[in-house]
Amino acid sequence: MFSTWKRTGVKIALALAVGFIFWWGCSGKKEMAGSSDAASKVYVAPGSYDEFYAFLSGGFSGQVAAYGLPSGRLLRVIPVFAVNPENGYGYTDETKNMLNSTHGFIPWDDSHHPELSKTNDVPDGRWLFINSNNTPRIARIDLSTFRTAEILEIPNSGGNHASPFATENTEYIVAATRFSVPIPDRDVPINSFKENFKGSLSFVKVNPQSGDMSIAFQILAPGFNYDLSHAGKGPSSGWFFFSTYNTEQAHTLLEINASQKDKDFILAVNWKKAEEYVKQGKAKDWGGEYYHNVFNESTQMAESNLNKGVKMLIPADCPDMMYLIPCPKSPHGADVDPSGEYIVGGGKLATVIPVFAFAKIQKAIEDKAFDGEVEGIPVLKYDAVIAGEVQEAGLGALHTEFDGKGYAYTSHFVSSEVTKWKLGTWEVVDRIPAYYSIGHLMIPGGDSHKPWGKYLLAMNKITKDRYLPTGPELNQSAQLIDISGDKMKLLLDFPTVGEPHYAQGIAAELVTKNQRKIYDINENKHPYVTKSEKDARVEKKGKEVHIYMTASRSHFTPDNIEGVKVGDEVYFHVTNLEQDWDIPHGFAIKGGNTAELLIMPGETLTYRWTPKKAGIYPFYCTDFCSALHQEMQGYVRVSETNTNVPLSFGTGK
Numbered sequence: 001m002f003s004t005w006k007r008t009g010v011k012i013a014l015a016l017a018v019g020f021i022f023w024w025g026c027s028g029k030k031e032m033a034g035s036s037d038a039a040s041k042v043y044v045a046p047g048s049y050d051e052f053y054a055f056l057s058g059g060f061s062g063q064v065a066a067y068g069l070p071s072g073r074l075l076r077v078i079p080v081f082a083v084n085p086e087n088g089y090g091y092t093d094e095t096k097n098m099l100n101s102t103h104g105f106i107p108w109d110d111s112h113h114p115e116l117s118k119t120n121d122v123p124d125g126r127w128l129f130i131n132s133n134n135t136p137r138i139a140r141i142d143l144s145t146f147r148t149a150e151i152l153e154i155p156n157s158g159g160n161h162a163s164p165f166a167t168e169n170t171e172y173i174v175a176a177t178r179f180s181v182p183i184p185d186r187d188v189p190i191n192s193f194k195e196n197f198k199g200s201l202s203f204v205k206v207n208p209q210s211g212d213m214s215i216a217f218q219i220l221a222p223g224f225n226y227d228l229s230h231a232g233k234g235p236s237s238g239w240f241f242f243s244t245y246n247t248e249q250a251h252t253l254l255e256i257n258a259s260q261k262d263k264d265f266i267l268a269v270n271w272k273k274a275e276e277y278v279k280q281g282k283a284k285d286w287g288g289e290y291y292h293n294v295f296n297e298s299t300q301m302a303e304s305n306l307n308k309g310v311k312m313l314i315p316a317d318c319p320d321m322m323y324l325i326p327c328p329k330s331p332h333g334a335d336v337d338p339s340g341e342y343i344v345g346g347g348k349l350a351t352v353i354p355v356f357a358f359a360k361i362q363k364a365i366e367d368k369a370f371d372g373e374v375e376g377i378p379v380l381k382y383d384a385v386i387a388g389e390v391q392e393a394g395l396g397a398l399h400t401e402f403d404g405k406g407y408a409y410t411s412h413f414v415s416s417e418v419t420k421w422k423l424g425t426w427e428v429v430d431r432i433p434a435y436y437s438i439g440h441l442m443i444p445g446g447d448s449h450k451p452w453g454k455y456l457l458a459m460n461k462i463t464k465d466r467y468l469p470t471g472p473e474l475n476q477s478a479q480l481i482d483i484s485g486d487k488m489k490l491l492l493d494f495p496t497v498g499e500p501h502y503a504q505g506i507a508a509e510l511v512t513k514n515q516r517k518i519y520d521i522n523e524n525k526h527p528y529v530t531k532s533e534k535d536a537r538v539e540k541k542g543k544e545v546h547i548y549m550t551a552s553r554s555h556f557t558p559d560n561i562e563g564v565k566v567g568d569e570v571y572f573h574v575t576n577l578e579q580d581w582d583i584p585h586g587f588a589i590k591g592g593n594t595a596e597l598l599i600m601p602g603e604t605l606t607y608r609w610t611p612k613k614a615g616i617y618p619f620y621c622t623d624f625c626s627a628l629h630q631e632m633q634g635y636v637r638v639s640e641t642n643t644n645v646p647l648s649f650g651t652g653k
């Protein structure tokens with residue numbers, strides 16, 4: 001039973017949280033407002049570029065939003081795990097396979113943690129990975145096109161939260177299950193949790209040239225909840241650290257039941273050792289079906305493949321592969337400092353921020369300084385591995401990043417603030433309020449070996465009273481904080497797309513140098529490409545009508561089409577013949593009930609349409625492309641099935 005004093009404790013924490021928010025709502029909001037110093041620091045003159053890209057997850061929007069820093073300009077919304085009416089992603093014949101899964105076509109998911117690819121533990125600007133939290137998957141976005149290149153489903157997982165985090169050279173990205181579930185999944189009583197429910201840690205191999213992902217192996221882990229992760233670096237190279245909560249193994253009312261123990265764990269995994277065990281054949285052949293959906297740049301088609309089976313390592317068969325580090329209390333972050341020596345736990349309900357020393361972890365393993373075990377995994381003695389505790393940091397520590405100058409910055413959800421503290425002395429040296437209820441924070445490169453320690457972005461859940469009101473729903477917000485000096489300074493607020501759950505930042509030039517501006521029409525191997533206007537045509541086979549259409553400023557070819565019958569399955573395969581940067585064309589037809597198309601220069605996209613009534617159907621370009629954009633239109637004549645209107649097409653000449 002939950003004791004009365006614990007209930008009281010939770011109530012006090014909640015009351016404090018409400019109090020903090022109320023206090024800042026009343027007194028804090030004028031701070032920095034109108035400061036010309038702050039304004040000049042975020043001013044990026046018209047025509048000039050921002051210094052950094054920031055990639056913010058959209059949370060429940062399933063997307064990623066790219067912003068420029070320090071201006072906070074929204075540059076692009078990248079659809080990943082959600083259909084996107086703006087450009088037809090997930091609707092078009094070319095892209096809908098991207099959203100296939102063993103649960104069928106999924107039009108939505110919850111995108112949480114963007115992770116940049118890294119070389120020598122520094123973001124390299126090639127790819128951005130992101131997890132879907134609900135139906136476990138990982139996507140890879142190609143940063144030369146800002147498009148989702150690939151989505152890999154994660155089998156044997158119940159909610160993909162501790163994901164996707166990369167090793168120093170992006171050898172692997174990991175995906176740990178948030179919810180423990182029966183693995184393999186089966187029909188068992190929920191109250192058999194302790195016997196039947198397990199966690200899983202997936203190691204996804206990344207091809208160093210193409211970026212293609214594949215599941216290398218999984219580890220069957222104790223039935224806890226796995227929250228976040230980071231790879232080791234430098235001295236801790238070859239290790240991964242996962243935060244866990246609900247080590248109580250509760251399956252109901254987790255709010256209370258998973259907050260009983262004073263300490264949960266950080267799970268340390270020696271992935272080099274795991275790799276060896278797989279090579280030695282210690283992994284079991286395990287079931288699990290999963291989709292792998294890849295966008296083929298050459299054919300411009302998403303291809304979807306169902307894969308079966310994984311290699312599974314069982315910890316009891318694999319000595320010296322995993323250790324549990326006691327960590328107070330329901331930790332969120334498991335964050336490794338730039339040197340790779342310190343691992344910081346973010347205990348949501350803890351009063352201190354614990355910092356573990358990798359050298360001490362190694363010594364404790366050597367000395368067998370154990371405090372029991374869980375399912376064959378030794379538990380290290382807290383006192384043997386702790387380097388220091390940050391006292392009076394704040395309430396509800398969540399997540400820590402680093403500036404590369406010896407300081408760490410931790411977000412605190414309950415007390416709604418960021419604290420800056422010194423590595424080694426563990427002293428808090430500065431604090432700044434966040435408006436309001438900060439979740440993650442991000443310093444460009446702040447989880448890497450070489451942070452660009454100039455700005456910090458706070459990602460806040462509550463925006464109440466910060467912007468002009470927009471009814472019951474307010475956009476969540478990001479706040480840019482200057483961390484270049486001794487004292488943190490709030491520079492800018494800006495609203496975000498969906499929930500800015502987490503973000504990654506990178507120096508702009510590492511991304512701009514790789515930018516693709518057009519698709520070369522000569523390399524377009526789309527099966528329905530039309531490479532010139534003279535090849536434009538309409539082909540009819542039974543009820544299937546394929547329209548090979550081109551678009552260029554400012555007309556479609558063909559633009560008059562007759563002989564289409566009610567109930568025909570009509571495919572407009574529209575090729576944009578432009579070979580100029582930033583000249584897309586759009587396509588939509590009256591009554592069309594999928595999305596519009598937005599076709600990049602040199603690209604082909606397909607619009608599927610089944611007319612239900614006879615009549616004349618106008619179509620037009622939806623993307624303002626030229627002075628005569630409004631003239632960029634055409635007509636399809638649809639006749640009853642029993643008529644004999646012949647098939648004809650042309651430009652009306």
Ligand SMILES: [Cu+2]
Nearest residue numbers: 585621625632
């Ligand atoms: Cu146009």
